[in-house]
Amino acid sequence: MNRRTTVGCRTKGDIMNRTIRNIVARLASAALLLPLGAGVASAADYPTKPVVLTVAGPPAGGTDTIARIVSAELSQALGQSMVVENRAGAGGIIGTKAVAGAAADGHTLLMGHVATNAIVPALIKPRPYDPIADFVAVAMVGSAPDLLVVSAKSGIHNLADLLAKGKATGNLSYGSPGVGLPQHIAGFALAQASGVPMQHVPYRGSAPAITDLIGGQISMMFVTPGAAVPYLKSGQLKAIAITSPKRSRFFPQVPTVGELGFASVEEIGWFGVFAPAGTPPAVVQALSTEIGRAVHKPAVRARLEAMYLEPAADSSSSTFSAFVRTEVGKWADVVRTLGVSAE
Numbered sequence: 359m360n361r362r363t364t365v366g367c368r369t370k371g372d373i374m375n376r377t378i379r380n381i382v383a384r385l386a387s388a389a390l391l392l393p394l395g396a397g398v399a400s401a402a403d404y405p406t407k408p409v410v411l412t413v414a415g416p417p418a419g420g421t422d423t424i425a426r427i428v429s430a431e432l433s434q435a436l437g438q439s440m441v442v443e444n445r446a447g448a449g450g451i452i453g454t455k456a457v458a459g460a461a462a463d464g465h466t467l468l469m470g471h472v473a474t475n476a477i478v479p480a481l482i483k484p485r486p487y488d489p490i491a492d493f494v495a496v497a498m499v500g501s502a503p504d505l506l507v508v509s510a511k512s513g514i515h516n517l518a519d520l521l522a523k524g525k526a527t528g529n530l531s532y533g534s535p536g537v538g539l540p541q542h543i544a545g546f547a548l549a550q551a552s553g554v555p556m557q558h559v560p561y562r563g564s565a566p567a568i569t570d571l572i573g574g575q576i577s578m579m580f581v582t583p584g585a586a587v588p589y590l591k592s593g594q595l596k597a598i599a600i601t602s603p604k605r606s607r608f609f610p611q612v613p614t615v616g617e618l619g620f621a622s623v624e625e626i627g628w629f630g631v632f633a634p635a636g637t638p639p640a641v642v643q644a645l646s647t648e649i650g651r652a653v654h655k656p657a658v659r660a661r662l663e664a665m666y667l668e669p670a671a672d673s674s675s676s677t678f679s680a681f682v683r684t685e686v687g688k689w690a691d692v693v694r695t696l697g698v699s700a701e
Contacts, residue, residue, distance in 0.1 A: 361417055361444040363426075364408065401640035408439040410466045411631070414453025414474050416446045419563065420584055420665065424499055424629050425469035427661050431652035432645070449538050449700075450474040451486045458492040462636035464645065467496065470632045472625075472689070473539045475682060480690040481538045481700050489686050493632040494642050495679040497649035500667040501628040503602035504541055504580040505612065506548075507595045509572050517598050517618050520578060524554035531557040533567035533579040537700050540625050541580035544601055546698045547623045548615075571595070582627065583608060583666035601625045608666045628685075629667070630678055646675040 409432065413425045422444060429440035445453030454474045460466035468474075470493075479489045508514045514523065524530035532545035537560045549556040559576050561567040564585040570576050572594050580601065589595040600612045601624055615623040631649060633642060650673035652658050662669045670678075692698075 362410075363417075363442045364439050401638065401644045404464050404641050404644060405436055405438045407465060408441050409436065409464070410441045410443050412453050412457050412466065412468050413442060413444045414446065414450035414468070414470075415444065416563070417444050420582055421469055421471055421629065423665065424662070424667070427658060428469065428499060428631065428649060428652060431655070431658060432648055435648040435651070449478060449482075449536055451478060451482070454478075455487050457632065458487045458634060460634050462634040462638075464633060464637050464641035466634065467645070468493070468632040469499075469629065471629045472627050472685060475630075475632065476685040476689045477540065477543065477693070478538050479686070480693040481698070490683060492635050494635055494637050494675070495682045496631040496633050496642055496675055497646040497653075497673040498628065498630040498670040498678040498681065499649065499653060499673070500662050500669045501626050502583055502665075502667045503600050503606060503626050504544060505583055505586050505597045505609070506544075506578060506580050506599040506601070506615070507571070507586050507590070507597050508578045509574060510593055510596045511572075511574070512577070512596075514596070514598065517613075517615075517620075520598065521552050521554050524552075524556065524577075528555060530554060530578070531559050531576045533559045533561055533571060533576045535564040535567060535581070536560055536562065540627050541582075543692065543696070543698055544580040544623055544625055545578075546696055547625075547692075548620060550696055551620050551622050568595070587666065606666075608663075628681075630670075630682075642675050646673060646678075649673055 411425050411429050413422045415421050425442050429442050433440040445456055450473060454468060457466055457468040475489045479485050479487060508520060514520050534542040534545060542558060542560065545556060545558060564581050567579050568581065568585065568589060571579055586595060586597065590597060597609060597612045599615050599618055600606055600609055601615055603614065603616060603624055605614055615621065653669050653673050659669045
């Protein structure tokens with residue numbers, strides 16, 4: 359089921375500001391001469407209606423929260439309403455495919471992430487969409503590693519304890535918020551690298567997996583910091599490793615998987631805005647610029663950091679495009695090397 363939420367509205371002041379911006383933009387386009395004419399003209403008129411930012415997941419999740427932060431800022435900057443549309447299902451495929459097939463006019467965007475725009479296309483056969491050819495990378499918003507957590511009642515104090523228990527009992531299991539997500543592959547990679555068998559137990563989101571972890575139904579899980587922190591603070595969970603290449607400023611006491619001898623388990627989750635392939639370059643540039651400005655606002659950075667997200671230092675479309683290409687290739691190699699499947 360799709361769910362739409364409108365962010366922002368147009369007041370008389372908004373309309374006047376937008377009119378002024380359009381006049382300035384048209385004057386600028388004339389000064390830039392004809393070679394850029396078509397694209398800049400499109401940007402000068404953009405947007406002509408509410409902009410839909412699609413989240414390929416349910417409301418109230420981490421991606422949804424980030425989308426709403428970005429939408430509120432874009433609504434003010436563009437002088438137009440933003441609609442956050444949740445199109446969950448099939449591990450993010452439904453919502454992502456919908457954006458890939460939408461009109462390439464900048465009025466339908468995707469709040470994508472490492473799973474939807476790098477891992478899923480490598481994991482699912484036949485490939486549901488082309489993460490490079492079907493999209494334009496508009497702007498990166500932020501990134502965060504995952505924490506490896508265990509129940510505080512488990513008696514496990516570190517990764518060595520966990521693996522020793524697995525070797526002794528042959529009965530380790532790890533939860534994940536879903537098949538094909540980074541947390542699924544991190545657990546698979548740890549099992550491969552350590553030689554300790556681990557049973558994957560996929561859930562529909564982190565919340566039910568955390569409940570079962572606390573209750574002792576599963577042994578461990580990799581989880582986003584934002585989902586784990588309330589339970590770390592309450593003393594119900596213990597973090598024993600983090601998947602970043604270096605220690606996080608948010609969790610300086612937690613060792614990296616690399617420090618513990620498992621660099622192959624390193625992974626970083628990231629979030630960014632995408633548009634359908636063929637979106638006018640000037641529209642992409644306008645969106646990228648405004649998202650970059652938003653991410654660098656102190657108030658927005660504070661909200662992202664409250665989710666333990668590292669705001670992007672460079673949100674430009676060119677930098678994000680190059681990054682996505684690298685990530686797509688990396689995750690294709692990881693999936694192939696590990697032999698991980700969607701089963």
